[in-house]
Amino acid sequence: xxxxxxxxxxxxxxxxxxxxxxxxxxxxxxxxxxxxxxxxxxxxxxxxxxxxxxxxxxxxxxxxxxxxxxxxxxxxxxxxxxxxxxxxxxxxxxxxxxxxxxxxxxxxxxxxxxxxxxxxxxxxxxxxxxxxxxxxxxxxxxxxxxxxxxxxxxxxxxxxxxxxxxxxxxxxxxxxxxxxxxxxxxxxxxxxxxxxxxxxxxxxxxxxxxxxxxxxxxxxxxxxxxxxxxxxxxxxxxxxxxxxxxxxxxxxxxxxxxxxxxxxxxxxxxxxxxxxxxxxxxxxxxxxxxxxxxxxxxxxxxxxxxxxxxxxxxxxxxxxxxxx
Amino acid sequence: xxxxxxxxxxxxxxxxxxxxxxxxxxxxxxxxxxxxxxxxxxxxxxxxxxxxxxxxxxxxxxxxxxxxxxxxxxxxxxxxxxxxxxxxxxxxxxxxxxxxxxxxxxxxxxxxxxxxxxxxxxxxxxxxxxxxxxxxxxxxxxxxxxxxxxxxxxxxxxxxxxxxxxxxxxxxxxxxxxxxxxxxxxxxx
Numbered sequence: 001x002x003x004x005x006x007x008x009x010x011x012x013x014x015x016x017x018x019x020x021x022x023x024x025x026x027x028x029x030x031x032x033x034x035x036x037x038x039x040x041x042x043x044x045x046x047x048x049x050x051x052x053x054x055x056x057x058x059x060x061x062x063x064x065x066x067x068x069x070x071x072x073x074x075x076x077x078x079x080x081x082x083x084x085x086x087x088x089x090x091x092x093x094x095x096x097x098x099x100x101x102x103x104x105x106x107x108x109x110x111x112x113x114x115x116x117x118x119x120x121x122x123x124x125x126x127x128x129x130x131x132x133x134x135x136x137x138x139x140x141x142x143x144x145x146x147x148x149x150x151x152x153x154x155x156x157x158x159x160x161x162x163x164x165x166x167x168x169x170x171x172x173x174x175x176x177x178x179x180x181x182x183x184x185x186x187x188x189x190x191x192x193x194x195x196x197x198x199x200x201x202x203x204x205x206x207x208x209x210x211x212x213x214x215x216x217x218x219x220x221x222x223x224x225x226x227x228x229x230x231x232x233x234x235x236x237x238x239x240x241x242x243x244x245x246x247x248x249x250x251x252x253x254x255x256x257x258x259x260x261x262x263x264x265x266x267x268x269x270x271x272x273x274x275x276x277x278x279x280x281x282x283x284x285x286x287x288x289x290x291x292x293x294x295x296x297x298x299x300x301x302x303x304x305x306x307x308x309x310x311x312x313x314x315x316x317x318x319x320x321x322x323x324x
Numbered sequence: 325x326x327x328x329x330x331x332x333x334x335x336x337x338x339x340x341x342x343x344x345x346x347x348x349x350x351x352x353x354x355x356x357x358x359x360x361x362x363x364x365x366x367x368x369x370x371x372x373x374x375x376x377x378x379x380x381x382x383x384x385x386x387x388x389x390x391x392x393x394x395x396x397x398x399x400x401x402x403x404x405x406x407x408x409x410x411x412x413x414x415x416x417x418x419x420x421x422x423x424x425x426x427x428x429x430x431x432x433x434x435x436x437x438x439x440x441x442x443x444x445x446x447x448x449x450x451x452x453x454x455x456x457x458x459x460x461x462x463x464x465x466x467x468x469x470x471x472x473x474x475x476x477x478x479x480x481x482x483x484x485x486x487x488x489x490x491x492x493x494x495x496x497x498x499x500x501x502x503x504x505x506x507x508x509x510x511x512x513x
Binding site for chain 1: 385412413414415416417418419420421422423424425436455458459462467468478479480481485
């Protein structure tokens with residue numbers, strides 16, 4: 001998080017600045033989270049109670065979702081009973097420049113100093129962050145693996161209907177279409193995204209896309225309730241094609257059992273293997289339409305459907321999006 | 325070599341404009357040694373601008389192959405065109421080469437085979453020969469091979485090209501032999 005002037009613009013991983021309280025705010029993800037964003041890695045991150053010095057050792061195992069954390073609730077009770085110093089009071093003992101904002105302590109943004117003495121309930125920035133900035137924050141650079149011409153990022157989990165899900169600090173899930181599906185089907189004319197508050201059921205059609213007269217249902221990778229929809233990508237679906245794992249995210253979801261939800265998805269190694277198999281399957285379909293390939297070199301260009309009109313839209317979406 | 329060909333069927337190496345004649349000669353020697361056929365070097369189609377696609381700033385290899393096939397001289401068994409232009413087919417970003425499967429013509433582009441200035445000439449030549457033998461293999465009706473070390477393995481990148489050997493696997497070798505025997509029984513017109 002940075003505060004600055006319009007001219008002091010953000011880097012690529014930052015979202016566009018917002019003007020709030022006569023100040024310009026920009027947010028970027030913590031550099032450390034996405035590069036080690038496997039669930040196991042999240043479990044090694046210091047809890048806000050540890051980061052503040054209120055307790056000696058405690059690592060977060062709840063994706064920095066303090067509101068749903070049993071440990072946090074128990075500690076608050078200890079504080080109320082006068083048996084434990086609160087993390088806020090522990091932070092207040094530090095020098096002013098070491099008083100890090102709670103959103104930085106929970107790794108949801110780069111270090112920022114608290115200017116409100118940890119009275120978060122009256123902090124205008126806190127409210128603005130939760131309501132507007134947090135889920136709109138782009139991803140920091142992730143390790144990207146290229147599988148036969150298709151990108152698979154580390155730390156993302158895949159559903160075999162070619163959607164991805166990633167756990168964000170704060171305990172919510174972001175969802176999008178994968179690079180394979182977007183390159184296969186090309187740029188959609190419209191994305192029929194769900195409304196905020198709508199319930200998604202895993203393996204059931206959760207939203208759709210349209211390209212001219214062709215429609216395709218897309219299966220939900222996990223259960224949950226829609227928290228926020230990416231309005232930018234709704235307005236301009238091409239954003240999904242240009243940055244499928246970053247600014248092209250589709251919506252965020254709340255699921256109270258994140259660990260359970262992600263057990264059904266493919267982890268990184270499984271996703272790599274599966275994507276390679278999907279490319280092989282696609283190449284077989286291409287050869288069935290265009291004849292055996294007698295070339296060498298090169299990878300499939302984006303908009304495979306558009307570049308090879310003999311491919312059948314319904315068959316492609318049935319085979320790869322699993323939307324029978 | 326040209327004078328010794330006589331009336332035997334031969335493979336024609338056809339450099340387009342911009343290709344060093346010495347390179348074409350070296351390719352013809354390597355191809356001749358590999359397939360055991362006489363090889364002739366002759367610029368059958370020097371200018372390939374007719375296949376240029378301005379949207380992609382590349383040359384459509386399939387269109388070039390059709391023209392090459394039309395120009396095939398008498399007793400020409402296979403045509404291997406060599407170009408320095410960047411080639412493509414619509415669904416792929418680029419190709420190092422393309423062939424008419426079980427046909428007469430194939431083409432190899434050296435454009436992307438020498439992207440590293442630090443690379444030795446020997447290494448670049450190895451790549452060109454691998455691609456030439458791969459594409460000629462297609463003209464003998466060989467398909468892509470799943471064996472990563474086989475020269476008929478489909479390569480998406482130069483790393484893949486460097487990883488595969490300069491030989492057919494034993495299965496592709498058998499298929500190639502069968503194709504050559506079949507050709508000898510049914511000589512070209």
